[in-house]
Amino acid sequence: MTQSSNETWTVTIVVPEDSSLDEAGETYDLEVGADETILAAARSAGVWLPADCQQGWCTTCAARLVDGDVAHPNARRYYDEDDEAGYVLPCTAKPRTDTTVVVDQYDDFLEFRAANDRPPGNSKLDS
Amino acid sequence: MSDEKEHGSGSVAPGDTSKRVGAEVIRERGVDPEELREKLIDAIGAEFTTYYYYTNLRMHLAGEEDYKEITEDARLEDRAHFELVVPRIYELEGSLPNDIRDFADRASCPDAEVPTPMDDSGGFDTSDLAVEDILEVLLEAERCAIRTWSEICDMTRGADPRTYDMAQRILNEEMDHEAWFIELLSKERDDEINPAGHFARGEPGDAPYSTNNRFNDSA
Ligand code: FES
Ligand SMILES: [Fe+2]
Ligand SMILES: [Fe+2]
Numbered sequence: 001m002t003q004s005s006n007e008t009w010t011v012t013i014v015v016p017e018d019s020s021l022d023e024a025g026e027t028y029d030l031e032v033g034a035d036e037t038i039l040a041a042a043r044s045a046g047v048w049l050p051a052d053c054q055q056g057w058c059t060t061c062a063a064r065l066v067d068g069d070v071a072h073p074n075a076r077r078y079y080d081e082d083d084e085a086g087y088v089l090p091c092t093a094k095p096r097t098d099t100t101v102v103v104d105q106y107d108d109f110l111e112f113r114a115a116n117d118r119p120p121g122n123s124k125l126d127s
Numbered sequence: 128m129s130d131e132k133e134h135g136s137g138s139v140a141p142g143d144t145s146k147r148v149g150a151e152v153i154r155e156r157g158v159d160p161e162e163l164r165e166k167l168i169d170a171i172g173a174e175f176t177t178y179y180y181y182t183n184l185r186m187h188l189a190g191e192e193d194y195k196e197i198t199e200d201a202r203l204e205d206r207a208h209f210e211l212v213v214p215r216i217y218e219l220e221g222s223l224p225n226d227i228r229d230f231a232d233r234a235s236c237p238d239a240e241v242p243t244p245m246d247d248s249g250g251f252d253t254s255d256l257a258v259e260d261i262l263e264v265l266l267e268a269e270r271c272a273i274r275t276w277s278e279i280c281d282m283t284r285g286a287d288p289r290t291y292d293m294a295q296r297i298l299n300e301e302m303d304h305e306a307w308f309i310e311l312l313s314k315e316r317d318d319e320i321n322p323a324g325h326f327a328r329g330e331p332g333d334a335p336y337s338t339n340n341r342f343n344d345s346a
Contacts, residue, residue: 123232
């Protein structure tokens with residue numbers, strides 16, 4: 001079980017201009033509880049970010065952390081090098097401070113995983 | 128009246144077998160059939176891996192015949208889900224990965240391993256294995272499947288009725304499965320009555336919505 005906390009942080013979600021999402025070019029500020037995932041907070045605020053497994057496995061939700069800090073206590077497939085390169089998985093990422101993420105980074109993240117010989121990188125890109 | 132509605136799929140020349148109108152009608156409606164097909168491969172990768180992993184999870188529910196039976200229903204229905212969608216991938220000009228490791232790596236849901244540490248020889252250390260932990264793995268696997276098939280319903284709604292029909296049949300069963308494991312885990316872990324509202328399938332892995340015998344005999 002995750003620890004409980006009343007803390008909330010401001011998470012800024014940046015949807016890139018060139019994103020295929022309807023929200024392309026928009027920026028949203030959300031209050032996200034320390035026990036809440038960024039994806040769940042965004043979806044319940046009406047910001048429909050991409051996702052699939054919601055277990056930190058498939059990487060559909062991949063985003064780039066440009067400021068702040070998150071934790072992924074329940075992610076099923078998240079590697080140290082992801083963390084070092086500033087990639088996060090909003091479906092399982094919980095804010096630890098005020099944070100800014102750039103969403104819709106799935107394609108770039110697949111390339112990154114492939115370059116590091118981590119799944120699902122090559123299994124997706126070779127097909 | 129014939130000039131009232133132009134069909135983009137009319138761009139497939141008569142007799143041209145290099146293109147499929149079955150794919151072009153989807154593209155016309157705003158969905159990329161190649162992207163959809165790749166997502167379907169990921170989704171049935173997860174059906175296939177859970178079919179495998181549920182075999183082992185079921186084995187380790189030793190002495191819990193009722194839990195084993197329900198897990199067997201969910202296991203066989205995952206195989207039915209895999210079988211149901213395989214032909215669709217080929218219709219959309221895709222194929223299964225030649226290497227099963229690629230198939231497992233790209234599966235859209237996590238490996239559902241027996242929740243116990245491996246010993247040095249790769250065997251299971253079952254000394255601390257608890258029934259409730261196995262039920263939790265099963266429950267979370269079903270939840271992932273619900274999310275995946277809901278995403279595929281979203282992707283195909285109004286654009287690809289054939290894939291949508293498959294996805295919603297599978298989704299029906301995944302929701303059954305989640306309800307089963309909520310009932311069992313609630314009782315086992317919390318001694319709480321939390322009814323699924325269902326009885327066991329008529330026969331193991333009945334797949335009342337998704338079995339492809341009743342739906343697609345040629346597959
Ligand atoms: S939705 Fe699968 S990793 Fe986030
Ligand atoms: Fe399934
Ligand atoms: Fe299932």
